[in-house]
Structures are given as C-alpha cells and as structure tokens.
Amino acid sequence: MKWVLLGGHGMLGQDLQAVLADAGEQFIAFGSAECDIRDLDAVRKAIAAADVVVNCAAWTAVDKAEEHEPEAFMINAVGARNVALACAESQARCVHISTDYVMSGEGAQPWPEDAPQAPRSAYGRTKAAGEWAVRQANPRALVVRTAWLYGAGGPNFVTTMLRLAGERETLTVVADQFGQPTWTRDLADLILRLVRAEVPGGYYHGTSSGSTSWHGFAQEIFRLSGLDPERVTPITTVEFPVPAPRPANSVLGHDGLEASGVPAIAQWESRLAAHLRTG
Numbered sequence: 001m002k003w004v005l006l007g008g009h010g011m012l013g014q015d016l017q018a019v020l021a022d023a024g025e026q027f028i029a030f031g032s033a034e035c036d037i038r039d040l041d042a043v044r045k046a047i048a049a050a051d052v053v054v055n056c057a058a059w060t061a062v063d064k065a066e067e068h069e070p071e072a073f074m075i076n077a078v079g080a081r082n083v084a085l086a087c088a089e090s091q092a093r094c095v096h097i098s099t100d101y102v103m104s105g106e107g108a109q110p111w112p113e114d115a116p117q118a119p120r121s122a123y124g125r126t127k128a129a130g131e132w133a134v135r136q137a138n139p140r141a142l143v144v145r146t147a148w149l150y151g152a153g154g155p156n157f158v159t160t161m162l163r164l165a166g167e168r169e170t171l172t173v174v175a176d177q178f179g180q181p182t183w184t185r186d187l188a189d190l191i192l193r194l195v196r197a198e199v200p201g202g203y204y205h206g207t208s209s210g211s212t213s214w215h216g217f218a219q220e221i222f223r224l225s226g227l228d229p230e231r232v233t234p235i236t237t238v239e240f241p242v243p244a245p246r247p248a249n250s251v252l253g254h255d256g257l258e259a260s261g262v263p264a265i266a267q268w269e270s271r272l273a274a275h276l277r278t279g
C-alpha cells in the first residue's frame with residue numbers, strides 16, 4: 001500500500017514513518033511547507049497516488065488556541081475536512097487523528113466512542129469540529145482519538161519531567177486529572193493494524209490501556225529512570241492555572257477496537273518502560 005502522511009514530520013508523524021518502514025510499507029511524509037492542509041488543491045495533489053492518508057497535521061498549541069481559535073479552526077477543522085474530502089474523491093483510506101479534549105472530562109467512567117462531544121477549550125472545539133467535518137465529508141474515514149502522547153520525535157511530558165529532575169530537587173504535578181499516557185510508536189502501530197484490518201469508518205480510541213494521573217505518570221517516569229518518585233509532590237488543578245481548561249477525566253474506552261477484533265494498546269506502565277528502554 002502507498003501511504004501519505006500529512007503533518008508527517010511531527011511527533012506522531014516521525015514514529016509513523018519508523019513503523020511503516022519496519023513494516024515494509026511505501027510512504028511519503030509531507031510537512032506544512034510541502035502540503036498545507038488548509039489548501040484543498042495542495043492536498044488533492046499530495047494524496048493523488050495514495051491508498052492510505054494519515055492526517056497528523058494539527059494546531060497542537062492547546063493554551064495558545066484560546067487566543068487564536070480562528071487560526072486553529074482553519075487547520076483542525078477546515079484542513080481536516082479538506083483531507084477527508086480529497087480522500088473521498090480519490091478513494092484513499094483516510095485516517096484522521098483527534099483527541100480526548102473533545103470530551104467534557106466529567107465523571108469517572110472511560111468515554112465510549114459514541115459519547116457526545118462537549119469540548120471545554122478552544123483547541124477541543126476546533127478538534128470536535130474537525131471530527132464532524134471529517135465524518136460528514138467521508139463516512140469511510142477513521143477518526144482515531146488519542147491523548148497524553150509522548151515519543152522520541154518532540155518535546156513532551158516525559159522529556160519535561162526528566163529535564164526538571166535534573167534542575168530541581170522536588171517538583172509539583174497535578175494529581176486530579178486522569179488519562180492514558182500513550183507512546184506515539186504504539187499509536188502508529190495501532191493505525192497500521194486498523195488499516196490492515198480494514199475496519200469500518202467511525203471513531204476509534206488510540207490510547208494505552210489502564211489510566212493514571214499526571215502525578216502518577218510523573219512518579220512512574222522517575223521510578224523507571226532510577227530516580228526517587230517521592231520527589232514528585234501532588235497538587236490540584238486549581239493550584240496550577242493554565243489558559244485552557246483540561247478535562248479531569250480523559251480516559252477513553254476501547255470497546256470499538258474490541259468489537260473490530262483489533263487489540264488495544266497494552267498497559268501504559270509497560271509501554272512507558274519499553275519507551276524508556278529503547279527511546
């Protein structure tokens with residue numbers, strides 16, 4: 001199969017390239033300079049020969065989106081719709097990446113794939129609009145929601161914690177927001193498995209199994225790196241104000257994967273250990 005990766009040099013894009021290369025798939029990765037997804041004709045040209053298109057391109061600066069919602073919307077909603085539409089025209093399989101931030105964050109149960117979107121931030125609103133636009137333009141598209149990503153291809157929570165461990169004796173981390181730390185390499189592998197399984201169009205949740213808080217995640221990074229986890233002190237969301245509200249409960253359920261016979265990503269602790277071993 002011929003794959004085209006849009007936003008293909010970001011953190012997820014880089015691990016998708018690695019996974020596809022290992023799997024012997026043909027692919028080409030475009031950054032925004034080669035293919036700006038806000039430009040429908042540029043997208044049509046970039047994906048013309050593709051069997052599968054993965055849209056990793058996004059406005060990902062969550063806090064900055066609060067003051068730049070129209071610009072974020074152009075990429076996360078209009079750009080997403082352009083990709084889905086061009087794929088529908090050329091019969092390529094479209095895989096669009098979305099986020100836990102489309103959910104309200106209320107309650108304590110994992111979010112099912114069909115839970116109604118109720119975003120609380122500008123970023124979440126633009127990504128929810130992207131989901132709807134993609135599904136409307138291309139019912140065969142796979143909308144793969146992910147969350148709490150880390151990987152070798154960009155700065156992330158793991159790199160931040162390890163940097164701060166070298167700079168400070170103790171650090172404080174939010175303990176009342178829950179989610180699923182997810183390695184971009186595992187998400188890339190799941191995308192490949194979904195496409196190969198020819199699953200029907202719809203929503204899928206591409207996160208690790210299990211769940212923890214940011215504080216629990218930080219403590220596990222410390223523990224696995226031979227550092228004392230007690231150096232990480234829990235605080236509440238109220239004690240760490242940021243411009244964009246975060247969902248308290250970001251945990252995504254995996255029933256859609258199970259129903260499709262595609263195993264979910266394994267427990268987050270074992271996958272974090274694998275990442276820290278291999279980089």
Ligand SMILES: NC(=O)c1ccc[n+]([C@@H]2O[C@H](COP(=O)([O-])OP(=O)(O)OC[C@H]3O[C@@H](n4cnc5c(N)ncnc54)[C@H](OP(=O)(O)O)[C@@H]3O)[C@@H](O)[C@H]2O)c1
Pocket residue numbers: 006007008009010011012013030031032033035036037038055056057058059060075079097098099100146147148149150154
């Ligand atoms: N990181 C997380 O924790 C997280 C959580 C949930 C969901 N997600 C979703 O996962 C996906 C991948 O995220 P990531 O962490 O890999 O993000 P990333 O590292 O920020 O990569 C995003 C890429 O999008 C590209 N891009 C931005 N504007 C573009 C445009 N107009 N046209 C084409 N490309 C454009 C950028 O390319 P250039 O550098 O070439 O400009 C960048 O490399 C996104 O959909 C994101 O919303 C991420």
